Amino acid sequence: MVHEIATGGTRDAARSPPRLTWGARRRPHDPIVQTQCGALGSVRQDAPMMHEPKPGDRATAGGDPDSIRARELTSKDSASVAAGPFVGRRAQLRDDLERRILAAAEETFAMNGFGGSSVAVIAAAAGISKQNLLYYYPNKIDLYRTVLDDVLEDWLGCMIDFAATSSRPEEAISRYIEAKLEFSRRRPQGSRVFALEIIGGARNYGNELKSKIVPALRADIATLERLLGSRDDDRINAEHLFFIIWASTQSYADFSAQMELILDRKPLAAQDFEAARSTLTRLVLNSLGLPSPMTGARVETRSAPEGD
16 A cells, blocks of 8 residues: 655645636746646736836936836826726736746746845846836845746646546656656746755745645545555555656756757757656656556566576
């Protein structure tokens, strides 16, 4: 029987699929669509527009046209903006600006970590002034946690999908591995921000990680036990099986530079991710005594010839 996880608390909300809500933030690179892992991006609607314009604002904004236009739209009399097209354009400008900020922050934190990044550098990368960025995010830690919130929501989508599956175990595990690799291919910068936070001891985001990941992992272990049924799998520890899958798939984002150096190509190609998916899937299914989802035959690994 697969072992149950022995640590951490429970939090049912963490297992609930993410919903499109007012106040939720859209991930910086994606439109509002269902992602590979099942998480949803969403538009943040609760934040007001930029601050009311004051004398000299054009100068302090550094001439950024989007920020200037956003403030000019906000300064209109509320009665004159109640109609549709203008309000829609204002919301679009606001959303585009916030998406740029989060994309720039994700890339900067991935390169430099939390301690090596500054609000001024992130603002410059987003093409706006530091003053405008601080209107949306009052300090660096708030911006950092927003980026990690978005990355973790995306990352947890795969776990939520696995917990809810009713497929055959070999199919569910194969899809889980494929989704984790797709996350690394699609969002390597976000994966690196996550990894750097963990490597640093999770000092800035530890409570959030524990409260969200532990319940999701427990749900996935329960699903794995249900799918496997009464198998003699005492040799496999479920927690460590998932740890190995996470480490293997995330290395294709966090340590891609090492692989690119050895394989002599940059970036990693589609065939590299396909080879990783096939190899890891075979290893995991074979360790569990499960057949290949494509052939129905048990996955076998080649043994070394006798005498080697």
